Amino acid sequence: MGNIFYLIYTLIYIYLIVYAYRMNSSKDLQYWCFLAILGALFYDCLISAVGFLVGDGQFLKILNYLRFVMHVFITPTLCYIAFKLAQKMQVRVAQGKAAETVVWLLIVIFIVWGFMHDIAPMDLVPETVWGVLAYTHATPSVPIPVILVNVFIIIMSVFIWKKTGWPILFITSVIMMFVGAIQIESLGQLPGNAGEIVFICGFLLAQKKVLKKTPCDSC
Numbered sequence: 381m382g383n384i385f386y387l388i389y390t391l392i393y394i395y396l397i398v399y400a401y402r403m404n405s406s407k408d409l410q411y412w413c414f415l416a417i418l419g420a421l422f423y424d425c426l427i428s429a430v431g432f433l434v435g436d437g438q439f440l441k442i443l444n445y446l447r448f449v450m451h452v453f454i455t456p457t458l459c460y461i462a463f464k465l466a467q468k469m470q471v472r473v474a475q476g477k478a479a480e481t482v483v484w485l486l487i488v489i490f491i492v493w494g495f496m497h498d499i500a501p502m503d504l505v506p507e508t509v510w511g512v513l514a515y516t517h518a519t520p521s522v523p524i525p526v527i528l529v530n531v532f533i534i535i536m537s538v539f540i541w542k543k544t545g546w547p548i549l550f551i552t553s554v555i556m557m558f559v560g561a562i563q564i565e566s567l568g569q570l571p572g573n574a575g576e577i578v579f580i581c582g583f584l585l586a587q588k589k590v591l592k593k594t595p596c597d598s599c
Contacts, residue, residue, distance in 0.1 A: 381510055381511050382428075382509065382510035382511045382512040382567070382568065382570055383428075383429050383430075383431075383432060383511055383512055385570055386425050386426075386428040386429035386512065386570075386573070387429045389425040389429075389573055389574070389577065390422060390425045390426045390429055392577055393418060393421055393422035393425060393577075394422065396418055396577075396580060396581075396584065397415065397418045397419065397422060399584065400414060400415060400418060400584060400587075401415065403584070403587065403588065403591070404587065404591060409460075410460065410461055410464040410465075413454075413457040413458075413460055413461055414461055414583065414587075416454050416457065417454055417455070417457065417458060417461070417580070418580065419450075420450035420451065420454045420455070421576055421580065423446070423447065423450060424447050424450070424451070424573070425573060427443050427444060427446075427447055427514070428512055428514050428569070428573075429512075431443075431444075431512060431513035431514050432508075432511065432512070432513045434513075435513075436506045436513065440506075440513070440515065441504055441506075441515050444504060444514055444515035444516075445504060445515070448498045448499055448504075449499060451494070451498065451526075452491060452494035452495050452498050452499055452525075453491055453494075455490075455494070455526065455529060456486075456487045456490035456491050456494070456525070456529055457487060458529055458533060458583075459483055459486055459487050459490070459529055459532050459533065460483055460484070460487060461583060462532065462533045462536040462537065462549075462583075463479070463480065463483045463536060465536070465540065465549070465583070465586045465587065465590060466536045466539055466540050466543075467480075468590045469540050469543055469544050469589075469590065470543060471536075471539045471540060471543045472543075473539055474536070474539070486532065490525045490528060490529055493524070493525040494523075494525040494526070497521070497523065497524070497525060498517075498523075501517065501519075503517055503518040503519065504516065504517065504518070505517075505518045507568075509567070509568035509569075510567060510568060510570070512568055512570075514568075526560075527557075527560075530553060530556060530557050530560070531557075533549075533553050534550065534553045534554060534557065536549075537549040537550035537553050537582075538550055540586070544589075546586075546589060548582055548585050548586065549582045549583065549585070549586045551582070552578050552579050552581060552582025552583075552585075553579065553582060555575060555578050555579070556575045556576065556578065556579035558575075559571050559572060559574065559575030559578075560572045560575055
């Protein structure tokens with residue numbers, strides 16, 4: 381049953397990728413980072429959806445290992461995306477090269493930390509939850525780097541809210557934090573993946589707001 385939900389998530393991400401691609405013709409670094417995030421989330425849901433078809437074995441283990449690699453190296457760039465959104469919305473703390481350098485330093489720290497947490501252990505084992513066959517860590521632990529990425533985004537979204545009176549990114553970020561903390565053993569990662577879709581929609585709406593404010597960016 382869970383595979384059907386992951387298939388639906390996969391189809392939603394296809395739509396979001398197409399939507400994001402068409403929304404902004406300005407192909408800057410923020411744009412490519414966001415498409416990479418969408419691509420990684422699409423891949424994550426796709427592998428979860430078809431895992432039972434591939435079957436337990438080394439090939440599925442490699443496919444799942446790539447999920448963790450994408451997660452570790454791509455997810456932290458959400459910090460840069462949130463920072464650039466704040467910058468374009470004239471948030472004071474997001475102005476200047478020094479602030480951007482600090483953000484990239486944090487991204488590097490989160491990547492290294494995530495590497496040590498998710499990739500270095502190399503302890504992936506098969507697990508089936510609600511019909512979904514996937515590989516996960518033999519000894520799961522709290523994903524602190526991911527939590528800190530979310531905290532950073534919440535902080536940026538608070539500044540955006542204060543500056544513009546627009547709370548949507550803050551609301552979707554808090555939803556992600558709350559849903560990600562929900563542990564329902566019988567559902568596995570399904571609630572968290574649903575929260576990620578809401579989370580990503582918050583970024584899309586924020587980018588849409590930026591484009592409406594500065595239409596020349598999409599020229």
